[in-house]
Amino acid sequence: MKGAAGMAAALAMPSIVTAQGSKRYDGKTVRLLTWSDDTGLAVLNHIAKPFEEATGAKVIADRTGSTSEMVAKLRAAGDRPQYDVITLAGVGGVTLAADGLLAKPDLNQLPNLEQVDPQFRTGADGHGIGYLLWTGGMIYNTRTFSEPPVSYAQLWDESVQSRLFLPPATWTDALDTVFATSKMLGGDGRDAEAAFEKLAQLRDRLLTFGENPTQLVELFRSNALDIGGVYAPAFFARELANPEQSNMGATYDLEEGFFADLMYTIMPKSHPGDDDVVHAFINYTLDAGVQGVMAEAVLNGPVNTQAVMSEAARSSPFIIKPEQLSDKAVVHDKDFIASVREDWIKRYTQTLS
Secondary structure, three states: OHHHHHHHHHOOOHHHEOOOOOEOOOOOEEEEEEEOOHHHHHHHHHHHHHHHHHHOOEEEEEEEOOHHHHHHHHHHHOOOOOOOEEEEOHHHHHHHHHOOOEEOOOHHHOHHHHHEOHHHOEEOOOOEEEEEEEEEEEEEEOOOOOOOOOOHHHHHOHHHOOOEEEOOOOOHHHHHHHHHHHHHOOOOOOOHHHHHHHHHHHHHHEEEEOOOHHHHHHHHHOOOOOEEEEEOHHHHHHHHOOHHHHOEEEEOOOOOOEEEEEEEEEEEOOOOOOHHHHHHHHHHHOOHHHHHHHHHHHOOEOOEOOOOOOHHHHHOOOOOOHHHOOOOEEOOOHHHHHHHHHHHHHHHHHHHO
16 A cells, blocks of 8 residues: 555645745645544545645644534634644535535635546535545445345344444434435335334344444454444455455445445635645545545545556445446435434434434
8 A cells, every 4th residue: 555655646736846846835734634543544644644745735633533523523613713624424514514614615726626527526515525435335244144235124134133233323324324224115215204113123133333443343353243234344444355354244235225425525614724735635635646545545436537546446346436326326415414414313313222
């Protein structure tokens, strides 16, 4: 992966280094909020550090556990400048845009957007810039299942009783789980009443919620878990590459479909950094080399149609490419999800706690 990171740095935008070799953003700072897990670590290693090396800017990162926590942090800050850039799930961008806390980036300062699939360029009424595709399916025990699960209905199989997990309530994956349950029951995904009634049957059968992906890895490795979801393979890039040791597999090939959420990079309306370096950072996240490296590192789908991906990444069943999105991909109406988010989180918690 070190070579891939070097490739990303080499593909940095020519305009951010002057002809004399000096770095355009020497002395400037970008304050970044991202995730605290391996996906956030990949942001630091494959975006922030190469950006610093290419531009001279300093990236100061803060990391937290979930999009809900990011929303809470920005709401608490209000008009006080705290962060310049935040990477988060799409619904978080919609929520913060509705709160009036975000600035609309100047698209003229984001030339790499021209290489992005038009449906993934912007969102949240122009406040969010497409970042990567966060995709969710099912995680399963390769010792338990000789073939991958084919439906979310297998969460209710008697054979996996007390050996299953679900995503925590505040994660977007929990909303996806409600949606998937509705589709499993023949609904359109929005029939929450029937879905919550069905999910209630799992209350006494759950081993754990998946707040801590590292804990899930240990439970699979010790053969204590059989199945779980909706959950992102992105959390388990290393483990999925070594199923003999981890007992972990993942699948998107499900009757009810898999979930593809366009994540956003957003810029708070009140931010401490200069606009030029903040836009340069956002643009860099869309660089073809960076997109390819990130896709391979964390199993997220690239949005840049010209992403430079290794052969291994191109052939990986765990990385959904934009051109592979089909009828089985559920891409949420983010306004709808934002409108039901608080209610569904509350009901999910009440139903399953």
